[in-house]
Amino acid sequence: MAEYTVFSLSQVAQHKSKKDCWLVIDGRVLNLTKFLDEHPGGEEVLTECAGKDATQAFNDIGHSKSAQKLLLKYQVGVVQGYTFKGDSHAPIEEPKKNEMSALVIKDDHIPKHATLVEFFLPLLLAASYFAYRCLNAGSSTL
Numbered sequence: 001m002a003e004y005t006v007f008s009l010s011q012v013a014q015h016k017s018k019k020d021c022w023l024v025i026d027g028r029v030l031n032l033t034k035f036l037d038e039h040p041g042g043e044e045v046l047t048e049c050a051g052k053d054a055t056q057a058f059n060d061i062g063h064s065k066s067a068q069k070l071l072l073k074y075q076v077g078v079v080q081g082y083t084f085k086g087d088s089h090a091p092i093e094e095p096k097k098n099e100m101s102a103l104v105i106k107d108d109h110i111p112k113h114a115t116l117v118e119f120f121l122p123l124l125l126a127a128s129y130f131a132y133r134c135l136n137a138g139s140s141t142l
């Protein structure tokens with residue numbers, strides 16, 4: 001498990017300007033100074049929470065998985081006294097590249113002859129119908 005610097009909330013609170021903007025999300029202490037310009041939601045929402053715990057604000061937006069992963073890039077430590085569940089302050093696991101999930105439905109219960117019947121039965125019915133029509137047409141001309 002990686003070692004992180006532990007900061008108290010009052011230490012985090014000292015970094016609350018645009019030029020030095022830290023905040024806490026899920027117990028992670030983040031230095032977002034360099035991210036302010038890049039944040040798709042604008043810098044203001046971040047500076048409003050600067051120096052504070054912004055977990056709720058972050059979660060309320062419903063940020064994507066990639067936004068959650070981005071947190072790690074800016075993590076400088078963990079907040080003092082925060083109880084992590086299990087190893088949840090360790091890096092969020094990246095999904096394996098080129099891995100595709102697929103749902104395979106295997107239906108082994110249908111016997112092969114059933115598909116043959118499904119194919120030939122309509123043909124047989126059509127052929128019988130035409131044979132009947134031909135026979136009828138022939139008999140009516142007599």
Ligand code: HEM
Nearest residue numbers: 040041045046049054057058061062063064066067070071
């Ligand atoms: C104070 C906490 C935060 C607030 C209130 C906030 C708010 C927002 C808002 C309003 C949007 C725009 C959503 C939209 O256009 O639909 C947004 C998008 C985004 N934010 Fe934040 N944000 C916060 C923190 C962060 C942090 C710390 C990161 C990453 C380090 C981040 C990464 C992103 C990304 C990548 C998007 C694009 C949409 C997505 O991928 O979810 N935000 N945010």
